[in-house]
Amino acid sequence: MTESMVRAEGVHKRFGRLEVLKGISLDVRAGEVMCLLGPSGSGKSTFLRCINHLEKIDAGRLYVDGELVGYRQAGDTLHELRDGDVCRKRAEIGMVFQRFNLFPHMTVLENVTEAPVGVKGVRRADAIARAEELLARVGLQDKLRNYPAQLSGGQQQRVAIARALAMDPKLMLFDEPTSALDPELVGDVLDAMRQLAADGMTMVVVTHEIGFAREAGDTLVFMDGGVVVESGNPRDVLANPRHERTRSFLSKVL
Amino acid sequence: MSGSADTQQARAPAGRPDDVKAVPVRHPGRWVSGAIVVLVGAIVVNSVATNPRFGWGTVGHYLFSSRILDGLRVTLELTVIAMAIGIVLGVALAVMRLSPNPLVKGASSFYIWFFRGTPVLVQLLFWSFIAALYPRLSFGIPFGGPELWHGSANAVITPFVAAILGLGLNEGAYMAEIVRAGIVSVDEGQTEAAQALGMTRLRTMRRIVLPQAMRVIIPPTGNETISMLKTSSLVSVIAYPELLYSAQLIYDVNYRQIPLLVVVSIWYLVLTTILSIGQYYVERRFGRGTARELPPTPLQRLRRNLAIRHAAVEPPAASEERR
Ligand SMILES: Nc1ncnc2c1ncn2[C@@H]1O[C@H](COP(=O)(O)OP(=O)(O)OP(=O)(O)O)[C@@H](O)[C@H]1O
Ligand SMILES: [Mg+2]
Numbered sequence: 248m249t250e251s252m253v254r255a256e257g258v259h260k261r262f263g264r265l266e267v268l269k270g271i272s273l274d275v276r277a278g279e280v281m282c283l284l285g286p287s288g289s290g291k292s293t294f295l296r297c298i299n300h301l302e303k304i305d306a307g308r309l310y311v312d313g314e315l316v317g318y319r320q321a322g323d324t325l326h327e328l329r330d331g332d333v334c335r336k337r338a339e340i341g342m343v344f345q346r347f348n349l350f351p352h353m354t355v356l357e358n359v360t361e362a363p364v365g366v367k368g369v370r371r372a373d374a375i376a377r378a379e380e381l382l383a384r385v386g387l388q389d390k391l392r393n394y395p396a397q398l399s400g401g402q403q404q405r406v407a408i409a410r411a412l413a414m415d416p417k418l419m420l421f422d423e424p425t426s427a428l429d430p431e432l433v434g435d436v437l438d439a440m441r442q443l444a445a446d447g448m449t450m451v452v453v454t455h456e457i458g459f460a461r462e463a464g465d466t467l468v469f470m471d472g473g474v475v476v477e478s479g480n481p482r483d484v485l486a487n488p489r490h491e492r493t494r495s496f497l498s499k500v501l
Numbered sequence: 502m503s504g505s506a507d508t509q510q511a512r513a514p515a516g517r518p519d520d521v522k523a524v525p526v527r528h529p530g531r532w533v534s535g536a537i538v539v540l541v542g543a544i545v546v547n548s549v550a551t552n553p554r555f556g557w558g559t560v561g562h563y564l565f566s567s568r569i570l571d572g573l574r575v576t577l578e579l580t581v582i583a584m585a586i587g588i589v590l591g592v593a594l595a596v597m598r599l600s601p602n603p604l605v606k607g608a609s610s611f612y613i614w615f616f617r618g619t620p621v622l623v624q625l626l627f628w629s630f631i632a633a634l635y636p637r638l639s640f641g642i643p644f645g646g647p648e649l650w651h652g653s654a655n656a657v658i659t660p661f662v663a664a665i666l667g668l669g670l671n672e673g674a675y676m677a678e679i680v681r682a683g684i685v686s687v688d689e690g691q692t693e694a695a696q697a698l699g700m701t702r703l704r705t706m707r708r709i710v711l712p713q714a715m716r717v718i719i720p721p722t723g724n725e726t727i728s729m730l731k732t733s734s735l736v737s738v739i740a741y742p743e744l745l746y747s748a749q750l751i752y753d754v755n756y757r758q759i760p761l762l763v764v765v766s767i768w769y770l771v772l773t774t775i776l777s778i779g780q781y782y783v784e785r786r787f788g789r790g791t792a793r794e795l796p797p798t799p800l801q802r803l804r805r806n807l808a809i810r811h812a813a814v815e816p817p818a819a820s821e822e823r824r
Contacts, residue, residue: 299697330701338699348694352712362698365708407694414698 252277252418252449253298257307260293267293269473270307275418275451275466280444282460282481283453285470286496291453294470295420298451299340300333311340312417338366341411345423347403349395349410355382356391359410367414374413381409385439401432405439412443419443421452437463455500461485469493556760563751563764572747573768579664579733579743584726586669591676596706598681609677616674622735625667629739631658660741668733672725679721683714715787723780727773734769744768 253275260268267290275281283291296302297309300317309316317333318325328336350358359378363369369377382388385405395403404424411419421440425433437459444450444463454460460467460481467481469488476490485501488494549555563569597609616624632654639651658666687710695705737746748761785798 301693301696334696334699334701336699337697340697342694342697344690344694346690348688348690350691350694350709350713361708362700365704366699410698 250276251310252279252312253451254310255294255307256309258294258297258304258309259306260290260297260302261305267473268297268304271470271473271475272307273468273475273478275449277417277449278447279465280448280450280452280463281466281468282464283451283468283470284455284457284460284496285476289470290473291470292422295342295422295451295453298418298420299337299342311336334366338362338414339417341414341416341419343404343407343411343419343421343424345426347395347400347407347427349403349406351395354392354394355387355398355406358395358406359413362410363413378409378413381412382406384442385409386435399432400428401435404428404436408436408439408443417449419448419450421450421454423453423455425454425456457485457497457501469496471496554759555763556757559757559760560763560767563748563761564767566751568747568751569744569764569768572742572744573772575742575747576730576733576744577772579668579736580726580730582665583668583672583733584729586665587672587676587725587729588722590670590673591678591680592711594673594677595680595684598677599684613674613677616671621667621671621732622738624671625663625735625739628658628663628667629660631663660736660739663739664733664736664741664743668729668736672729675725676722679718679725680714683716683718684710686717687713712787719784719787720780723776723783727776727780730772730776731769 251274253273255271255273258268258271259266271290271294273281283294285291293302297304298311298316303317314336315325316336317328319328319332320326350361353361356375356378359381360371360374363374363377364371379388379391382391385408387402387405387409390398390402390406395406398406408424424440425436428436433456437456440450440452440459441463452459452464464481466478467484468478469476469484469490469492471492476492477484477488484493485497488497550557594609594612597605598613600606600609635654637651638654638657639648641648641650691709691713692705695709696702700708733743734745736743737749740746742750745765748765752758752761782798
């Protein structure tokens, strides 16, 4: 268990009557890049949101870095974690959204320093230095004082990545980070993610970018209808999918 | 692509086509309506200026009299304090109304229902007569527990306190709706992103949601403040000397009702005008980050116009700029 950064054991999630996750089991090793692929509504976003406890799971077990997500186990009984503890755990996991969700009333620099200063209590000067370094890494060193509305979609998404990295997360979750971008802007964001993967970050990436999954991914998981249909080395799965559903899905996106 | 650009270049070798010179369309209707407006305006101004019963001399005499200025100060105090109470209460009630706890939510809804459902004038009178309802006020453990403090209601609920309670508590109900509309206008993705960064719910509200809600909250709050300035004149019924009651006290003695009401109106107009200007700048401040560029302030616009005028006087500089 110490090896895996994320471990899901039969994770179930319902919204009212609708069962969205029907027993997801998978392992993400430290330093691994796992890509999640699947048709719309298959529960990919929901699963990511369960990992940082934005959603509560109904059954099964979910561990991040060996610790239960959202609960504390004492003997046989589970105790819900208090809000403060949940927040502390979330702060260790970075998340990047399809629609960026930058804070529009703050400058780029403030977006990146807000959580380190406000949540982790980093000294402001240190947070600024770190933010400048991270923004330079994604090629935005001259946009520090701009507001998000003044940036292109691709630039906004790279700020969002820097914002998540500023918390020094041990795990990064990406939910279709390039789906809302014009095709010519996708490359810059994928480059930033490749760089991150090369630096050894553990990443779970929901994406329809098959090229990224093939080159940067260590594992590819195909989900449909709330279950994992198949998983394995991206090249193998993409070249010879074993299941009919995977095959028909891939024929549509490739 | 480059081919078509070349042909265009060839057709207009000067680089810039001739200015459009055309005879503009005439709008006789505009002239007629303009003339009517000027005429009606002249009639009104003439009647106001020449009617001796307006008593302009008396207006001038009382406009800056110390009793009127004291009333003005009281009106401003009432407005500021009542709005402050209203805003704090409004934020609390709005957050309560969005709470998952049905009792907390219900309490907030009940408050809003009650205070919006009764006239402020009636509420003001209630507060001023509260001593008849609760002659003795005390503070301590309820249901027979020890008392920490007590006093007579008449001593505690002075006309000033009654005015503040009446205006402020009523305003809270209206502000609650305004703040709530602001909070729900903020994209849910913002809360989600803040939580994903590990922010607590309180911190998310304070640093992320409320500042963005401000854009929606500020304009109607400005209107509420202007409205409060005028509503505070109702306090005259409980004999607290704000602007209107101060004027009434004067004309009760000298019977110059009209000039004194003109004085009062002038001061209300001056204050509402100042507040409107302030509102413009506050809205501009909270518009940050939503538009690519903020609209210019009137001062900036004036400066820019002067600069353009200035440039037009010096033709070389102007043509330089155009290129
Ligand atoms: N908060 C919610 N309340 C009710 N139903 C929800 C909620 N969130 C998601 N769902 C439902 O759960 C199902 C799975 O949603 P999810 O967003 O996880 O799919 P997805 O695989 O990410 O799809 P997409 O590729 O379109 O993003 C959908 O049918 C969706 O309508
Ligand atoms: Mg999704």
